[in-house]
Amino acid sequence: MSGYRQIDTEKARQFCETLFAAYGFSVEESKTITDVLLRADLYGIESHGVQRLVRYHDEITSGQVDVKACPQIVHDTKISAVIDANKAMGQLASVSAMKLAIEKARNSGCGMVTVRNSNHYGIAGYYTNMAADEDLIGISSTNTEAICVPTFGSQAMTGTNALALAMPADPFTFSYDASTTVVPRGTLEVFRKTGQPLPDQWALDADGKACTDAAVVIDNIIAKVGGGIAPLGGMGTLNGGHKGYGLSIIVDLFSAVISGGLTSNHVNRKPGHTGICHYFMAIDYAVFGDKALIKANMSKFLQELRDSKKAEGQNRIYTHGEKETEMMMSRLKGQIPVNEKTLEEMKKIADSLKLPEASLLLP
Numbered sequence: 001m002s003g004y005r006q007i008d009t010e011k012a013r014q015f016c017e018t019l020f021a022a023y024g025f026s027v028e029e030s031k032t033i034t035d036v037l038l039r040a041d042l043y044g045i046e047s048h049g050v051q052r053l054v055r056y057h058d059e060i061t062s063g064q065v066d067v068k069a070c071p072q073i074v075h076d077t078k079i080s081a082v083i084d085a086n087k088a089m090g091q092l093a094s095v096s097a098m099k100l101a102i103e104k105a106r107n108s109g110c111g112m113v114t115v116r117n118s119n120h121y122g123i124a125g126y127y128t129n130m131a132a133d134e135d136l137i138g139i140s141s142t143n144t145e146a147i148c149v150p151t152f153g154s155q156a157m158t159g160t161n162a163l164a165l166a167m168p169a170d171p172f173t174f175s176y177d178a179s180t181t182v183v184p185r186g187t188l189e190v191f192r193k194t195g196q197p198l199p200d201q202w203a204l205d206a207d208g209k210a211c212t213d214a215a216v217v218i219d220n221i222i223a224k225v226g227g228g229i230a231p232l233g234g235m236g237t238l239n240g241g242h243k244g245y246g247l248s249i250i251v252d253l254f255s256a257v258i259s260g261g262l263t264s265n266h267v268n269r270k271p272g273h274t275g276i277c278h279y280f281m282a283i284d285y286a287v288f289g290d291k292a293l294i295k296a297n298m299s300k301f302l303q304e305l306r307d308s309k310k311a312e313g314q315n316r317i318y319t320h321g322e323k324e325t326e327m328m329m330s331r332l333k334g335q336i337p338v339n340e341k342t343l344e345e346m347k348k349i350a351d352s353l354k355l356p357e358a359s360l361l362l363p
Contacts (some may be wrong), residue, residue, distance in 0.1 A: 006336070015033040019358060033089055033092065035126075046329030047184050052186065079108045081097075081355045085117050086117060093278070097280045102136060112280070116259040117275055119340050123164075131166060131282040138166045143161050143263065144267060145264065159248065161179065162178065163248070164173070166339055175324065181232060194339070255279040262276075
């Protein structure tokens with residue numbers, strides 16, 4: 001793949017853990033953050049993998065992320081809780097929140113935990129799969145800074161606002177994870193690095209017109225002069241953009257509104273504060289009957305989807321989570337592709353932290 005280098009997966013893990021420890025995170029915290037981060041690369045989701053390190057470096061060194069933060073439960077019931085992350089690293093607050101949701105689901109059949117005053121938490125599917133691994137249904141969503149332009153608007157008002165759900169099934173866990181925008185901001189960053197034009201209708205300029213220059217769109221988002229990414233479905237209503245717009249509002253409702261946190265249009269990536277909010281839910285589907293039978297029904301349905309008639313020229317229908325699982329299995333003991341510009345960023349970060357041993361792990 002032109003413009004990319006292959007990095008040994010284990011070396012990439014060591015590199016990231018070394019970086020996060022250098023910022024002041026404990027060994028266990030560094031492993032947790034790294035595990036969430038690398039899961040994206042293992043799944044083939046480049047936008048949320050190691051290419052995010054430069055963002056995390058800026059946020060940690062500017063004080064936007066508090067390395068010593070102690071998230072606290074500010075509201076608690078048998079089935080719900082609200083956590084104030086106190087500017088903690090998003091992955092750390094979120095792993096704890098989903099563990100709490102799982103515990104409540106074990107005890108009461110359902111657990112719902114919202115988190116406010118947090119930071120970017122990585123891929124939403126990591127947390128839903130935490131629940132699925134415990135034989136539960138998992139749901140997670142997060143808002144972000146405003147990046148999505150409402151249908152017929154020209155100003156970003158909602159975030160990438162990812163929504164994910166996972167449920168145990170055989171032979172693959174059903175694992176849906178998607179932004180409620182056409183693509184997340186990280187994908188625009190990848191396009192900017194590769195110099196490729198964006199597909200038409202993905203993004204808008206400051207006047208609300210279609211724009212294919214990733215750098216222009218990103219710069220406009222940062223400067224907050226207008227424009228951004230279109231909702232899932234694209235610009236206008238012809239291809240259902242209004243539906244993606246509605247989904248993005250729903251994510252803000254569950255992550256920000258009910259947690260007492262900031263909605264996307266008030267989240268701001270600036271030194272000292274962000275305000276990102278998350279939502280986690282775990283459901284013990286035994287509350288609906290025989291778990292083995294329910295899981296078998298889901299597995300049967302998914303297999304029927306795979307076995308259904310293929311389009312001309314196609315030989316396989318996937319269900320959500322299949323591609324990611326297969327890719328992870330192939331990359332776990334192998335290598336992950338990393339953009340050369342991302343590698344340059346990683347080396348600069350290691351140098352700034354005076355970690356020559358980390359740089360040696362990179363090609």
